[in-house]
Amino acid sequence: MQQVDKDEIDVAEVFRNIGLFFNSIKKRIQYVFDVVLSHKLMIIGITALGLGVGYLTYSLTKPYYTSSMTLMLANIRNEFIEDQLNKLSTMIGEGNYEVVADRLDISQASAQQIKEMKFSNLDQDRIEEDSVLTGSPFRIELSLYNRELFESMEPALTNYLENNRYFAKQKRIKQRQVESMISKLKGEISSIDSMKTNVGSPRGPVNGFVYGQPIDPTNLYKESILMYKEQVELEADLENLDNVEIVTGFVPKLLPTGPSLKRHLAIGVGLGFIVGVIVALNLAKKRRKLLS
Template identity: 25%
Template structure:
């Protein structure tokens, strides 16, 4: 009785072992077939590539010719960048002003462009593109990267970019003639400064600076009077008396604090004088630099790009031939069935 009961269990365990071995064998055969098919396709592709060498070389040569033709068919253009700082402009105002110029360039509306920039129409025709981008300070970039590393902070990132107070910008221009870059930085700055909104802000800011400077001068004069009284207090006023403190309305004043305040007011006056002197509503940090090599690429670069495109076209052609032959054989198999 016990033998009959154990026999089915032993048979089931042996069947399970046989089934698992078959599964592992099937997996191994599948992996082998997969790698064999990869190697078969690789050697088939290599063989087809060798057999079509002449066609591929012809495509590469055609790409070189087209690259050289592109260089002579289109005018080469040169690119340069100018960095400036503005105490009054913010991103949206400067971006709108430059976008209007760039749109006129793309529309070939050189008459209006020359009128806005106050330059000759011939010089305006050499302008290809004008763009502006705001330079984010390293500290601001670090905050943005920090928020990017955490999910759900997209609103904070947008708020930082929208409300950050960085006022450094970079203007990129593309020109067909490098002589156009001479004086172009001053021309663009004058165009930006002619904005009525900015002019009002500049006038208000300069008036506020002048009023603040006048107030600082008055306060400095009052401190000079106070310092003279303090100096007199150090002189002996009677037998056995020497002054070390000044008493004003029964309150003692520390001479060191008074002199420190005088130096602080003096520093503020220097800062205001600096702002008024350098006229820093728009300050050029780096001017346009003329580069010898065009940004559109030299004839050698265009030839290399054309050769690479021709080579890519040849490789895709070989792949198309293999795919077409495979589909043809697949149709024959279906027809035979």
């Protein structure tokens, strides 16, 4: 029985302490509210000063323009592209514009107009965690101080990615293979065309056999067409050897993306009000010490 009474007393003590804690918080809030009311003119003045500072910082902040483009990869792991873009983004963030200009093959003045660069894989959420993302489209978001540079930044970024030593080597190997096949097909088609000419317009005695087999003009025409189709397909592949292709380019921007006037004013007002309250609390504290 005594143990039960002791437990009841302990619980009552806990609730009493909780009540005292919230009561003290309530008193502190009431005290701050009273101080704000008694120094409201000063706080309003400091808040207005913060508003002015916010507008001043907005006026001094250089406007920038943000746009994005979407690129499609060949059969390349996206992490390779991410590594290249991450290095470029790091150089931009560090203000290493001389190297950025060299890598993108643009002037240093143009490189200095780059504020920020971000990139993301569009299919990142569609694959399993242990899978490798390959040949997926990705987006590059670029912020520039000069909106007229967006057009020149498209080829600059794609060439930067294409000029990767590994990618360039693989592209040259595949290009030589395709060109060799096209050259061979052209020779074969030319040979068949000569045979078709001889069969259609023979000069001199013709026995109707080639290497012991009878000549069938129909088969010659079919073989010629098949080879020509293969040649056309290879020539199309030759035109599409780039490892990176632009799907949608940067959209020209007329209005700046930032800075935001509302955001600057809101921050200025908020900071001004906080500073005003802190000053008012300090004044009230000093006054209480003098009175005591």
